[in-house]
Amino acid sequence: MRGSLPPRGPIRPIRPRLGLSILGADGVKSIHEAALEVLARAGVRFPSERALAILADAGCEVDRRRQVARIPPDVAMVAISRAPRHFTLGARDPADSLSLDGEHCYLSTDGCGIEVYDLQAGSPRRSTWEDVYRSALVADYLDAIAFYWGPTVSAQDVPVAIRPLRELEAAFLGTSKHVQPETIISAEVARWCVEMALAEVGGAEELRRRPIFSVMQCALDPLGQDGGSLEASLVAAEHGIPTGFMPMPMSCATAPATLAGNLVVTTVDALAPLILIQLAYPGAPVFFAAAPTVMDLVTGGYTGGSPEDYLLGGAFNEVCLHYGLPLSMGVMATGAKLPDWQAALDNTLSTIMPVLTGTAMLTGAGLLNGSKIFSFQQLIMDCEIHSVIARVSEGIRVDPEMLATELICRIGPGGNYLADPHTLRHLRAIWRPRVVDRSPYEAWDRSGRRGAFEAATDLAKTIVEQHRPRPVEPSVRREWDRILAAAARQAEAGN
Amino acid sequence: MERDKLLEEMYRVVYDGEVDRAALVAEQALASGLDPLDCLKLGFMPALERVGEEFGRGEKFLPELVAAGEAMQRALAVTGPQLAAARRDLPTPGRVLLGTVEGDIHEIGKRIVGSLLMAAGFEVVDLGVDVPARTFLERTRELQPSLVGLSALLTTTMVRQREVIEVLRQAGVRVQVMVGGAPVTPSWAEEIGADGYAEDASSAVALARRLTGGPGS
Ligand code: B1M
Numbered sequence: 026m027r028g029s030l031p032p033r034g035p036i037r038p039i040r041p042r043l044g045l046s047i048l049g050a051d052g053v054k055s056i057h058e059a060a061l062e063v064l065a066r067a068g069v070r071f072p073s074e075r076a077l078a079i080l081a082d083a084g085c086e087v088d089r090r091r092q093v094a095r096i097p098p099d100v101a102m103v104a105i106s107r108a109p110r111h112f113t114l115g116a117r118d119p120a121d122s123l124s125l126d127g128e129h130c131y132l133s134t135d136g137c138g139i140e141v142y143d144l145q146a147g148s149p150r151r152s153t154w155e156d157v158y159r160s161a162l163v164a165d166y167l168d169a170i171a172f173y174w175g176p177t178v179s180a181q182d183v184p185v186a187i188r189p190l191r192e193l194e195a196a197f198l199g200t201s202k203h204v205q206p207e208t209i210i211s212a213e214v215a216r217w218c219v220e221m222a223l224a225e226v227g228g229a230e231e232l233r234r235r236p237i238f239s240v241m242q243c244a245l246d247p248l249g250q251d252g253g254s255l256e257a258s259l260v261a262a263e264h265g266i267p268t269g270f271m272p273m274p275m276s277c278a279t280a281p282a283t284l285a286g287n288l289v290v291t292t293v294d295a296l297a298p299l300i301l302i303q304l305a306y307p308g309a310p311v312f313f314a315a316a317p318t319v320m321d322l323v324t325g326g327y328t329g330g331s332p333e334d335y336l337l338g339g340a341f342n343e344v345c346l347h348y349g350l351p352l353s354m355g356v357m358a359t360g361a362k363l364p365d366w367q368a369a370l371d372n373t374l375s376t377i378m379p380v381l382t383g384t385a386m387l388t389g390a391g392l393l394n395g396s397k398i399f400s401f402q403q404l405i406m407d408c409e410i411h412s413v414i415a416r417v418s419e420g421i422r423v424d425p426e427m428l429a430t431e432l433i434c435r436i437g438p439g440g441n442y443l444a445d446p447h448t449l450r451h452l453r454a455i456w457r458p459r460v461v462d463r464s465p466y467e468a469w470d471r472s473g474r475r476g477a478f479e480a481a482t483d484l485a486k487t488i489v490e491q492h493r494p495r496p497v498e499p500s501v502r503r504e505w506d507r508i509l510a511a512a513a514r515q516a517e518a519g520n
Numbered sequence: 521m522e523r524d525k526l527l528e529e530m531y532r533v534v535y536d537g538e539v540d541r542a543a544l545v546a547e548q549a550l551a552s553g554l555d556p557l558d559c560l561k562l563g564f565m566p567a568l569e570r571v572g573e574e575f576g577r578g579e580k581f582l583p584e585l586v587a588a589g590e591a592m593q594r595a596l597a598v599t600g601p602q603l604a605a606a607r608r609d610l611p612t613p614g615r616v617l618l619g620t621v622e623g624d625i626h627e628i629g630k631r632i633v634g635s636l637l638m639a640a641g642f643e644v645v646d647l648g649v650d651v652p653a654r655t656f657l658e659r660t661r662e663l664q665p666s667l668v669g670l671s672a673l674l675t676t677t678m679v680r681q682r683e684v685i686e687v688l689r690q691a692g693v694r695v696q697v698m699v700g701g702a703p704v705t706p707s708w709a710e711e712i713g714a715d716g717y718a719e720d721a722s723s724a725v726a727l728a729r730r731l732t733g734g735p736g737s
Contacts (some may be wrong), residue, residue, distance in 0.1 A: 139675055139703045185676045245625065279582050322581040324720060325632040383693050397702060 029406060030166075030491040036202070037168045038129040039411070041418035045381035047340040048288075053347050056285065060292035061098045063248070068095035070245070070295040072252035075259065076301055081505060083304045101313040106298070112267060114172060115235030117225060118201035118495050122235060123171055125312070125351045125385050131330070132376075132411050134164050135357060135389035136175030136207050136241075144485055149398055152178030156399065157192050159489055160391070161199025163401060166492045169408035169415075174241065174388045178399045179208075184251050186516030187509055189214050193221060193238065194505055201495040205388075207241040207271075211253040215240070215260035217512045220268075224504040225497065233265035241314060241388075244272040244294035246279040255298060258442040260457035262302045262309035269353055270298040271314035273369070275327060278320045284333060284340075289346040291317045291337075292344055299350075311315055312386070313345045316355025329358030329395050330371030339378030346383065353380040353386035357407050360395045362404040367392060372407055377414050401485035402478050409460050416456040460484065526554060530556065530563025530595070535571060537587025539594055547597035559595075565641075568592050572639030576722075582632065589638040592631075614666035614732040617659055619647035620701075621680035626673035629701060633669065636721040637728055653680065653687040660693055666732045669724070670714075672701040682712040689713075696731040700724060 048056065068085075069078055072092045081087040083104070114123040114131075123131050139147045141156045160177035164170040165470040175435030176192040183191045189208040196204045209215050218238065226232050240261045240296045242254035250270070258268040272294035274280030280287040295313045302311050317337040321328050328334060338354050345352040356379060359371035376387060390411070421427075432447045442448050460480040462469065468476070497505075526549045533542045549559050571588040574580040606728045616637055620630050627649050634644045645663060647655060660668055668688070672678040681699050688695060709717035716731055718724035 179675045181675050188676065228671070251625070282583075320582070320628075322583070323578065325582050325628055334703065 028487070030487050033166050033492065034168045036123070036131075036171045037412075037415070038131050038171055039380055039418055040129055040416040041380050041383060043381055043418045043420045044383065045339060045378070046343065047378075047382065048343045052285075052340075053343050056288050056292055056344050057347055058287045060296060061101060063289060063293045064101055064297065065098055066095070067248055068093040069293065069300065070249040071255060071297075072250070073255045076250075076252070079301060079305050092519065096297065100304075101296065101300055103503060104300040105348050105350075107303045107307040108299065108311050108348075108350055109308060111351075113235070114203040114205075114239055114267060115226075115232075115237045116172075116201060116203045117197060117237050117497070119235060121140045121202045123203055123443045127351070127383075127385070130380055130384055130387065131171035132169055132387045132408075133205065133389040134160065134170060134173035134177045134404065135396055135399075136177055137294040137396070138178040138392045139181075139397050139407070141399040141426070142393075142401070144401050144482070144489065151181050152399065152467075153181035153182040154191060154195055156180075157195035160399060160401075160404070161196045161204075162492060162494060163404060163485060163488050164391075165202060165494045166478035166488045167405065167408050170202070170390065170404075172205055172386075173200050174207070175207045176206065176208070177389075177391055177404075184513070184516075187513050190217050190509055193218055194509070195220075197225065197237075198497055199494055204238045205241050206238065209240050209257045209261070210242070210251065212256040212260050213515070217508060219260065219264050219266065219402055220508050221505055224501050224508070227351040229264065236264075236266045236310075236505055239267035239269070239310075239312075242268065242270045242298070244270050244298065245461070246272050246274040246294050247290045248293060248297075250294075250298050255301065258302060259300065259305055262306040262311075265309065267310035267312060268302060269312040269314040270295055271316055271355065273316040273318065273327075273355065276317075276319040276333065278325065282315070284337060287317050287319075287337060288340060288344065291315050291341055295345075296348075311350070312349055313341075313348075313352040314354075314386075314388075315341050315352065316358065317341065318358075323358070326360070327358075327395050328389040329360050330367070330375060332456050335374045335378045338375055338429045339382045342382040342384040351385035352379075353388055354384045355389075356387045357390050357392075357410075358396050359393060362394050362398070363401055363493035364393065364406055364481075368403060369406070369410065373410050373414070376410060377417070380414055380418050401489075402481035405460060405484055406477055408456065412459070413456065419511035522552065523554060526552060527558075527563045530559060531567040534564050534567035534588050534591045534595070537571075537584055537591050539587055539590045542591035543597070564592050564595055568639055569641070572636070575639070582635075583603070585639055586635045591611040592638070600662045603614060613642050613729060615643040615645065615663065616667045616669055616728060617645050617647065617656070617663060617665040618651040618669040618671070619656060620673070620728065621677050621684065622650055622652045623680060624672055624677040625649045626671070626701070629673065630669075631672035633671070633700065633718075633721045633724045640729070642723045642725075642728060644655035651685045655695065655732050656684045657687050657691055658696055660688065661691075665695060667696045667698060667728055669698045669700070669728075672699070672704060675703045678703050678708065681708075685713050698724065698727055720735050728730045 085094040085096050111126050116122045141152045156178045157176040157180050180192050223356040261268045272291045276287045280290040299311045319333040342352045356375040357372040359368045361367035390407035460477040462476045533545045575585045583652045638644045696715045698716045700718045704715045716727045718727045
């Protein structure tokens, strides 16, 4: 029996007060200097005529045949200094907008899964448009989720040519929070997405003020970028849409085996496209992104959870803080196939490290099997992990009210604090579980041994049945239909 | 004595994955009059097989296997026709043409499949990433492999596997086709008419052996 769903609360970011330094100032400086040296000596591959022309104009040495640009340190540093330190990720509902102000840390969903554990049947199956919508709907409800990255799964029942647009549509319909696709990898798709956003917010100026979506791209490590992605991001930047580039160097395969070397590749591959955007559109909002990891030595797989990953995940933000720009770090990318012990181990440690180094964005919750299978339950349990970490990272405040010396003396030896006003004043600051099971053994046994997974299943089903997001105006939906039809025609004509 | 030392040296460059020295050692061996077939049979090949076995037992790791395979390739490439011709006389389980399909630049999985196939004795021709169907067809006609392997990591590019199979069939080229990659499933392989699907690199080797009727199949 499921009860009725409490109303959706405001987004709850983390405000970490605990801090951790992994690299230290000397380590950061060494990585920065190594990255500048690599940018200037080896250069980076930009397979886009437009990108190469911009870099050549700015004084980079460009090898057209190899599509490699060598970026001198002064060009790099001037470009980086033009990027805004703080900016806003807008949302359909302005109350859901996020301020990247260096003080808050925001969690998103994970993105681009291939399968979904069906909420009714429990077994994995290929993902569809409906799953994109439903994952957005659940993300909309959960207060730990600040923005929707992805799509969390791919809409494989939609033709490839317009899939990214239909996925953006499903995301906007499912949530009024900020949406950050990682599927906008050509200039045409970027233009269509901008049109869809314009239809929703009502004008170019408003879109600049309140960019309801941003763009996440992958780098092609080591020392390379994807041409389509670069051109898509240039279109986004032109409209004031924030854009970020995510290197995912895998030590031993696409990065040196050593962690410091991995961080140099990560830094170069995150900096290079950011420099390009600043050269083309000075002052355009850009952010760092990264998901560095270490290759599994036996299968060659992307581990998404190992002591090395946790260190890399925490350390890279120290490098980003050196440039003063926000970072989105890949977390919760467990290789576990089910929401189990391994998933909790990986997702807790991969999240706490970047939180403790003050990272601005974390992507993301809900996928299993190395970002391949979506689980509604895992999404909810990841939010629980987030809330535990939010509390831990607040640390312990020490002042007279918190020390409570007066109270302790007043109650004296052998008393208790249960009904004291001091207790009543402070008890709500104590963390409370949403799905973690703390029931007594007998009660748990009688309930059919229900644990966190079962509680999460119930919550997910209730959200899907009862939660309704802020609707999209019918006139906007008609405009989207027109855009989708035009995009489909253009794709058809292009073939 | 000199011969034994050279054979030992050939064995060692591959076993230790000394990619940079492999060609040099192969040249020295040929210059001193060693039979190319002996170089392969008694020098390079046993080393690669041993690395493969040790990898299977968890004693060696993937980068070491890849380095051994690459050292072997270098030796074969630089010394050119002599060794390559000798190799063709050796009984091998077959030649595999491998590539990631058009629009897809994921490389690592395919590379690993290639290395393991090589360690299992297959001759592997790796066409790289973002390979158009037409290229698969042209190279298949030219190289007559016993098996074509198609890797795809994206749900948007797995349809290209179907395209390659259709292009091959339409051109009347008869060759076994194996598919793999993160979004690929046995039912997809069946739907597009592939001859087999492998989930990871070691099952790719087993499948390749089965499809080509090679040893251990
Ligand atoms: C012929 O016979 C065979 C037989 C077996 C075969 C076979 C062939 N091929 C593979 N196998 C099998 O054997 C191998 C060894 O055991 C295995 O190979 P795998 O490749 O599976 O395993 C490797 C050993 C290690 N695994 C990998 O190397 C892939 C890992 C993940 C994280 C991944 C990576 C690293 C990358 N990526 Co991409 N990437 C992901 C991957 C998620 C994941 N966990 O798989 C996936 C596949 N990527 C994805 C995406 C979306 C993208 N990626 C992109 C880019 C990249 C990088 C370049 C950054 C990088 C690749 C680096 C490189 N040089 O190869 C973009 C596409 C670029 C393009 N056009 O191809 C981009 C579109 C992102 C963007 N916005 O730019 C997702 C696909 C989702 C979907 N719905 O299709 C994805 C699942 C991650 C995610 N959730 O976002 C088996 O599959």
